[in-house]
Amino acid sequence: QTILCLPRSFEYSQKNAVLVPAAALGVGGMMVFWLRSRHKIKTIEMGDGWWGSGERPLKGKEDESIRPFKIETSDKEIEDLHRRLEQARYTPPLEGAAFHYGFNSNYLRKVVAYWRNQFDWRKQVEVLNKYPHFRTTIEGIDIHFIHVKPSYVPHGRAVQPLLMVHGWPGSFYEFYKIIPLLTEPAGHGLNEGDVVFEVICPSIPGYGFSEAPHQKGFDTIATARIFHKLMNRLGFKQYYVQGGDWGSRITTNMAQMLPQSVKGLHVNFVFINKQGLRRMISVMLGAYVPWLVGLIREDVRRTYPFMQKNIYDLLRESGYLHIQATKPDTAGCGLNDSPVGLAAYILEKFSTWTDKSFLHQDDGGLESKYSLDELLTNVMIYWVTSSIVSSMRFYKENFSKVPDLAVHDRVGVYVPTGIAAFPQEIVHTPRVWAKQNFKNIITYTYMPRGGHFAAFEEPKLLAQDIMHFVRKVEQL
Amino acid sequence: SCSSLAGIMLLEVFLVLGAVIIYFLFSKKKEETLPFKEGWWGKGEKPDTEEDTTIRPFKVETTEEELSDLFRRLDQARFTEPLENSCFHYGTNLVYLRKVVSYWKNQFNWKKQVEVLNKYPQFKTKIQGIDIHFVHVKPPRLPEGQSAKPLLMVHGWPGSFYEFYKIIPLLTDPASHGLSDEHVFEVICPSIPGYGFSEAPHKKDFNSVSAASVFYELMLRLGFNEFYAQGGDWGWLICTNLAQIAPNHMKGLHLNLASVTNMGFTHLLSILLGRYLPGLFGFQDEDVRRMFPFLKKGLYRILLESGYAHIQATKPDTVGCGLNDSPVGLAAYILEKFSTWTDLEFHNLEDGGLERKFNLDDLLTNIMIYWVSGCIVSSMRFYKENLQKGIGKQKHERLTVQVPTGIASFPNELVHTPQAWAQKKYTNIVSFHFMPRGGHFAALEEPELLAEDILQFVGKVEKEQLWRKK
Numbered sequence: 046q047t048i049l050c051l052p053r054s055f056e057y058s059q060k061n062a063v064l065v066p067a068a069a070l071g072v073g074g075m076m077v078f079w080l081r082s083r084h085k086i087k088t089i090e091m092g093d094g095w096w097g098s099g100e101r102p103l104k105g106k107e108d109e110s111i112r113p114f115k116i117e118t119s120d121k122e123i124e125d126l127h128r129r130l131e132q133a134r135y136t137p138p139l140e141g142a143a144f145h146y147g148f149n150s151n152y153l154r155k156v157v158a159y160w161r162n163q164f165d166w167r168k169q170v171e172v173l174n175k176y177p178h179f180r181t182t183i184e185g186i187d188i189h190f191i192h193v194k195p196s197y198v199p200h201g202r203a204v205q206p207l208l209m210v211h212g213w214p215g216s217f218y219e220f221y222k223i224i225p226l227l228t229e230p231a232g233h234g235l236n237e238g239d240v241v242f243e244v245i246c247p248s249i250p251g252y253g254f255s256e257a258p259h260q261k262g263f264d265t266i267a268t269a270r271i272f273h274k275l276m277n278r279l280g281f282k283q284y285y286v287q288g289g290d291w292g293s294r295i296t297t298n299m300a301q302m303l304p305q306s307v308k309g310l311h312v313n314f315v316f317i318n319k320q321g322l323r324r325m326i327s328v329m330l331g332a333y334v335p336w337l338v339g340l341i342r343e344d345v346r347r348t349y350p351f352m353q354k355n356i357y358d359l360l361r362e363s364g365y366l367h368i369q370a371t372k373p374d375t376a377g378c379g380l381n382d383s384p385v386g387l388a389a390y391i392l393e394k395f396s397t398w399t400d401k402s403f404l405h406q407d408d409g410g411l412e413s414k415y416s417l418d419e420l421l422t423n424v425m426i427y428w429v430t431s432s433i434v435s436s437m438r439f440y441k442e443n444f445s446k447v448p449d450l451a452v453h454d455r456v457g458v459y460v461p462t463g464i465a466a467f468p469q470e471i472v473h474t475p476r477v478w479a480k481q482n483f484k485n486i487i488t489y490t491y492m493p494r495g496g497h498f499a500a501f502e503e504p505k506l507l508a509q510d511i512m513h514f515v516r517k518v519e520q521l
Numbered sequence: 522s523c524s525s526l527a528g529i530m531l532l533e534v535f536l537v538l539g540a541v542i543i544y545f546l547f548s549k550k551k552e553e554t555l556p557f558k559e560g561w562w563g564k565g566e567k568p569d570t571e572e573d574t575t576i577r578p579f580k581v582e583t584t585e586e587e588l589s590d591l592f593r594r595l596d597q598a599r600f601t602e603p604l605e606n607s608c609f610h611y612g613t614n615l616v617y618l619r620k621v622v623s624y625w626k627n628q629f630n631w632k633k634q635v636e637v638l639n640k641y642p643q644f645k646t647k648i649q650g651i652d653i654h655f656v657h658v659k660p661p662r663l664p665e666g667q668s669a670k671p672l673l674m675v676h677g678w679p680g681s682f683y684e685f686y687k688i689i690p691l692l693t694d695p696a697s698h699g700l701s702d703e704h705v706f707e708v709i710c711p712s713i714p715g716y717g718f719s720e721a722p723h724k725k726d727f728n729s730v731s732a733a734s735v736f737y738e739l740m741l742r743l744g745f746n747e748f749y750a751q752g753g754d755w756g757w758l759i760c761t762n763l764a765q766i767a768p769n770h771m772k773g774l775h776l777n778l779a780s781v782t783n784m785g786f787t788h789l790l791s792i793l794l795g796r797y798l799p800g801l802f803g804f805q806d807e808d809v810r811r812m813f814p815f816l817k818k819g820l821y822r823i824l825l826e827s828g829y830a831h832i833q834a835t836k837p838d839t840v841g842c843g844l845n846d847s848p849v850g851l852a853a854y855i856l857e858k859f860s861t862w863t864d865l866e867f868h869n870l871e872d873g874g875l876e877r878k879f880n881l882d883d884l885l886t887n888i889m890i891y892w893v894s895g896c897i898v899s900s901m902r903f904y905k906e907n908l909q910k911g912i913g914k915q916k917h918e919r920l921t922v923q924v925p926t927g928i929a930s931f932p933n934e935l936v937h938t939p940q941a942w943a944q945k946k947y948t949n950i951v952s953f954h955f956m957p958r959g960g961h962f963a964a965l966e967e968p969e970l971l972a973e974d975i976l977q978f979v980g981k982v983e984k985e986q987l988w989r990k991k
Contacts, residue, residue, distance in 0.1 A: 098605070125597070132590070134845050136898035138838060139725050140564075146905060147839030261604050364832030364840075371828040374603060375612030375857045379843035379850015382599050386843015386850070393839045434601040434615075441611060 087456045089301045094267050096250065096258035097185025107182055109278060114178040114189065116170050116254070122429060123166055126384055130161045133385040144396060144409045148389040152408045156392070157385055159417050169422045173218065180254070181278060183271045189254035190247035190275065191217055195228040198241060205308075205515060206281045207242040208272060208299075212290020212314075213436055214391040215498060216253045216426045217246040218419075223504035230512065235505070240512045240519070245279065247272060249291060251435035253426045258435070264442045265291065269298035273306065282306065285518075287511060289313040289499055291439065300460040309487070309518040311463040311511050313499040315474035362397060362471060365390075369437040370444035377434035387433060388424050395420055398497035400469050414502050461521065463488040463514030465507060469496030487521075488514045555765035555917050558734040562714065562722035563650030574742060576646045579654060579718065581638045583631055587893060591848060595626045598849040609860060609873045613853040617872045621856065622849055624881050634886045641689065645718070648738045649731075654718035655711035655739065656682050660693040669693075669707040670772075670979065671745040673736060673763075674964070677754020678900055679855040681717045681890045682710040683883075684965045691972035700972065704979045709743065711736055713755060713903065717890045721899035728906040729755065730917055733762035737770075746770060751975060753777040753963055755903065762917055764924040773951070773982040775927040775975050777963040778934060779943045783918045788942060792819070803941030807955045811937035819936060826861065826935060829854075833904035841898030851897060852888050859884055862961035864933045878966050921945075927952040927978030929971060933960030952978045 095101040135150045143149060176191045198204055207227065209220050226233050227242040248255035249268055258267075272295065276284055285308050286296035293312040300307040368376045380387040396409035403410030411420065427433050462483045466473065468491075476489045490510050495503035561567040603615045641656045660669050672692060674685050689708050696702040712719035713732050722731075736759065740748055749772050752760035757778040764774045781788075791802040796813040799805070804812075812818055832840045844851040860873035867874035875884065891897050912918075926947040930937065932955070940953045954974055959967035 129597070129846075132594075132846075134895060136838070136841065136845055136895060137723075139902070140723055141725065142838070146902060147836035148842060150838060150842065153842070259602075259605055261607060360831075361835050364828070364835040367831040368828030368840075371825050372612035372857060374601070374607075374615055375853050376828075376832075376840075377601070378613065378615065378618070378853035379847040381601055382594075382597075382847035382850050383843040386846050389839050389842040393836065431599060431601060438604065438611060 086304070086459055088304060089266060089269075089298060089456055091270055091273075091302055092266070094184045094263075094270065096260050096263060096267070098259040101185065107185075109181065111179050111181045111278065114180045114254070116173050116178065118166055118170050118429065126166075126428070127161055129384050130157050133157060133383070135385075143407050144393070144404045148393045148396075149407055149409065150389075153385065153389055155408075156388060156417065156421075160384075160388070160421055164418060164421050166425060169418065169425065172221075173422070176221070176224065178254070181275070183274050183278075184267075186250055186256040186258060188247055188250065188256075188271060188275060189217075190245055192243070192245050192279070193224050193228055194243040195241050197229070199231075202241050205240065205242050205519075206276070206279075206284040207244050207511075208276060208284055208286045208296070209244060209246045209500070210249065210272070210286070210288040210292030210295050211246070211252070212288070212292050213252070213439065214394055214423075214427065215290065215501070216423055217248050218423050218426060219498060219501045220244070220246045223500045223508050226504055226508035227511065230508070233505075235508060235512070240515050242285075245276070247275060249295070249436075249439065251439055252432055253430055257432065257438075262442060263439070265294045265298050266302070268295045269302050273299060273303055276306070283308050285309045285311065285515060287311040287313075290497065294443075297458055300458050300462075301456045304460050307460045309461045309463065309515060310458065311465070311514050313465045313467060313507060314470060314497065315464060315466075315479050315483075358401065359472065365394075366440060366444075369440035371441065373437035373441050374434055377437045380433045381431055384424075384428050387428060388421070391424050391427065392420055395498065398469075398471055399502055400496055419501070458483045459485050461485050461487045461514075461518045463490075463510065463517075465490050465492050465499065465510040467492045467495040467497070467499050467503075469494075471497055487517050553920055554768065555730065555762060555920055557737065557766050558730045559649075560724075560727070560731050560734070561650040562720075562724050562727055562731075564723045567650065572650070573647050576644050576742070579643045579645045581635050581643070581718070583635050583893065588631060591631075591892070592626060594848050595622055598622060598847070600849075608871050609857070609868045613857040613860070614871055614873060615853070617875075618849065618853050618856075620872075621852060621881065621885075625848075625852070625885055629882060629885050631889060634882065634889065637686070638683065638886070641686070643718075646739070646742065648735050648742070651714055651720040651722060651735075653711055653714065653720075653735060653739060654682075655709055656685075656689075657707070657709050657743070658689050658693050659707045660705045662694070663705060664696075664702050667705060669705050671740070671743075671748035672706040672708050672975075673740060673748055673750045673760070674708060674710045675713065675736070675750070675752040675756030675759050676710070676716070677752070677756050678716070678903065679858055679887075679891065680754060680962060680965075681887055682712050683887050683890060684962060685710045688964045688968035688972050691968055692975065695972070695976065698969075698972075700969075700976060704976060704983065706749075709740070711739060713759070713900075715899035715903055716896055717894050721896060721902075726906060727903070729758040729903075730762050730766070731906075732759045733766055737763055737767050740770070747772050749773045749775065749979060751775040751777075754961065758907070761922060764922045764926075765917060765920050768922075768924050771924045773925045773927065773979060774922065774947075775929070775978050777929045777931060777971060778961070779928045779930070779938050779947065780936070781938055781942045781946055782912050783946070784942075791941070804939050808937065808939035808941070811932065812939065822865070823936060829858075830904055830908065833901040834908040835905065837901035837905050838898055841901045844897045845895055848888075848892050851892060852885075855888050855891065856884060859962065862933075862935060863966060864960055865935075878960075879962075883965065922947045923949050925949050925951045925982045927974065927981075929954055929956050929963065929974040931956045931959040931961070931963050931967070933958075935961065951981050 135154060138149050138151055139146060176193045178189065178191050180187050180189050195204060211217055211219050224244050226235055227244055230241065250263060250271065251257040283306055286299055288296040289312065293314040294316045296310055296312065300310040380390055392411060395415065396403045396411050399414050400410060462485055464479060464486060466489065476486065480486060492506055495506060499507045600615050600619055604611060608614060641658045643654065643656050645652045645654050663669060676682055676684050691698045691700060692706040692708055695705065714727060714735060715721040747770055750760040750763055753776065757776050757780065760774055760776065764771050792815050795802045795804050796809060799809050844854055856875060859879060860867045860875050863878050864874060926949055928943060928950060930953065940950065944950050956970055959970060963971045
């Protein structure tokens with residue numbers, strides 16, 4: 046209206062003719078900014094899903110009971126395993142190959158010999174059952190989880206609920222060493238102020254003892270929603286979430302979906318955002334198929350002098366991701382039929398992703414950080430549940446939309462976030478890159494040692510960082 | 522003064538032109554050949570004794586133990602249910618796989634197939650420290666005054682020498698199969714070291730140039746001074762390398778796959794603009810039809826279908842381990858390629874369209890070759906040895922091929938290479954044909970079409986004695 050008045054007021058001074066439109070622009074701009082900032086905190090839509098077999102039943106409410114669960118085994122299962130281990134066919138490694146061609150079969154023979162003769166699955170099942178397990182049906186499938194409460198809570202301390210989500214090729218079992226540090230810190234030499242947790246570790250649907258989805262399209266968003274429903278069913282309105290690998294993306298999605306329920310998000314791995322991914326793809330392509338992105342390669346080479354080497358590493362380590370994101374049923378078929386093949390495939394990751402230099406060792410450095418019992422227990426979880434194929438499908442469901450990671454990356458993460466950056470992690474995400482997505486980083490710690498399987502390998506370091514983060518959030 | 526200036530300018534122009542012409546003339550003579558790659562691939566140290574160069578007859582054999590072990594594994598196979606309505610989009614459909622396994626257990630007769638394999642004479646001979654297996658089929662009869670032309674045919678992954686069993690009779694005995702007998706061949710089909718009944722290299726770095734060198738020695742040992750070579754998949758690369766190593770011995774090179782790996786700015790430009798200005802880039806209508814839209818038919822297709830190459834080029838021992846222990850896993854892995862690489866549309870079929878173009882006996886015989894020889898891991902290592910440095914970066918990828926070349930371009934090959942691109946590498950393309958149907962496994966799927974194309978190509982080369990002109 047002010048502007049429309051102008052032609053009628055031609056007798057006004059020139060000063061007004063400048064000030065008035067400037068003021069209009071200023072007011073207009075402020076209005077726009079205010080309108081936009083009101084909608085700044087976008088969330089991911091929760092939606093809904095059905096993953097059971099066949100059609101979703103129209104009538105009747107879903108059974109929401111939480112049933113106690115115990116892992117069991119049988120002589121038959123163990124004998125079948127032993128028979129397969131005994132009949133394993135190996136291919137001798139090339140001379141001097143160490144772990145450069147993948148899992149060294151000479152060392153694999155030793156692992157299998159231990160597996161057949163010393164590994165005691167019945168004993169490990171008892172170890173697994175030492176924490177309380179449960180199952181409940183959500184969106185048509187059975188969700189498995191463990192729920193560990195502190196046995197003793199000092200007077201006046203609040204117990205924080207903490208959901209911890211595993212990744213691939215891990216399982217809920219990865220958290221077995223860190224759980225006591227979080228539920229009973231004092232008893233383990235961790236005097237971290239007044240932070241005590243009750244821990245819930247679910248199995249991602251399609252992994253371990255959680256039922257696999259029967260329908261296509263089960264991605265991290267569906268998982269995030271199901272885990273929210275789980276926490277809700279357990280009676281929690283607000284909780285902390287922690288994750289690495291897929292767990293990192295699932296918990297991040299949870300924070301984007303229901304920020305009001307997530308008190309704090311702690312991750313030990315950061316998924317690359319869309320911009321970084323596009324940049325990375327072109328750089329990766331440039332290293333290997335230079336003619337396609339020849340134009341971009343020079344910039345990259347000048348800007349990131351060390352990236353060439355890092356990209357080579359990433360390409361070398363991402364073959365599994367490529368095949369699982371495109372042909373999971375093919376890739377997993379043999380692994381579900383050959384425990385030795387399954388062990389080679391999974392343990393290769395526990396070697397290389399713990400320390401890249403383990404590639405040069407004939408035994409992949411596995412036993413320098415883990416015990417064979419622990420490693421094989423994790424492998425057995427995939428074996429006895431026959432979940433390797435469904436665990437791989439998760440890659441296809443999540444990466445089919447790679448060129449445009451629309452949802453996750455346009456929605457920022459506004460809940461208080463803590464990032465633990467481990468030195469031997471596959472990909473390092475600097476704080477500046479993380480800030481593009483995580484708008485509210487409370488702590489960002491450069492951890493002194495450790496790799497991808499942080500909870501498994503360095504439980505104390507990780508527990509300390511989680512507590513440090515939670516204490517800060519509680520003080521806010 | 523004007524005319525003298527013009528005269529000087531004209532002289533300068535002629536001098537420059539002359540220099541350019543001379544440069545090109547001389548640079549043509551400086552064609553680089555690929556050096557023969559020496560090697561020793563046996564176990565441990567190379568012994569001081571001279572290598573045994575005898576050629577020993579070989580027969581495929583099987584035992585009751587081998588069969589009962591296989592059946593036990595098939596019986597104990599653990600399957601996973603596919604997702605609802607997933608067809609072949611997630612890989613081999615595991616419900617269809619059960620049917621294949623049931624056929625394998627109950628109807629497939631390995632002993633009979635072994636006899637089929639043994640119908641052609643097979644041999645083994647030690648070259649560069651490892652035993653090389655090959656099939657050698659001579660013509661049953663020769664027309665008056667003709668001699669058999671030696672033809673080396675090289676398979677790929679996940680194929681084997683067995684892929685050629687249908688096309689061999691069309692080449693050694695064309696008259697009995699309704700084809701012209703102007704040219705008759707004796708066919709040599711070796712197994713690439715690390716595949717089938719050829720011993721696997723024990724040392725690192727056995728790549729396509731190594732294989733080409735080994736096969737070159739093989740042909741010389743068999744007494745052939747001049748020969749033709751044919752190949753697809755890895756066979757394409759090995760025969761190309763062979764043409765670069767020994768151009769004076771190779772009369773002609775025939776390919777049913779002709780990838781171009783060393784690409785430059787012009788290729789990029791032709792990808793961007795080729796759809797709109799095909800003539801400018803030498804694209805024919807059929808090229809445009811097969812290549813564009815490029816994102817869909819080129820880049821995305823490669824990304825979707827190359828997971829296996831990525832993991833095999835980086836962690837072959839890991840991915841092959843389970844496949845060497847589970848015949849069902851091995852079958853799933855290999856059959857997926859026979860489905861998708863024969864026709865991409867087969868993705869949408871519950872049974873992957875496998876039995877439309879092949880029969881289960883042939884498919885399982887090929888898989889059995891990988892199973893009984895335990896060669897899946899070594900076959901995968903070939904990817905790492907060839908691809909670990911990237912694509913388009915090795916020396917031989919920058920060298921051209923002067924040997925007369927014939928290319929049979931099948932429509933369902935995963936990625937189409939137009940003649941305009943191929944001729945930058947294969948400088949002497951004598952024939953380039955768009956085949957009416959067929960995919961990657963041309964010899965097994967469309968043996969008549971392929972044989973006809975080979976025959977017409979050889980006809981051209983022989984008629985114009987093209988191989989003498991080099």
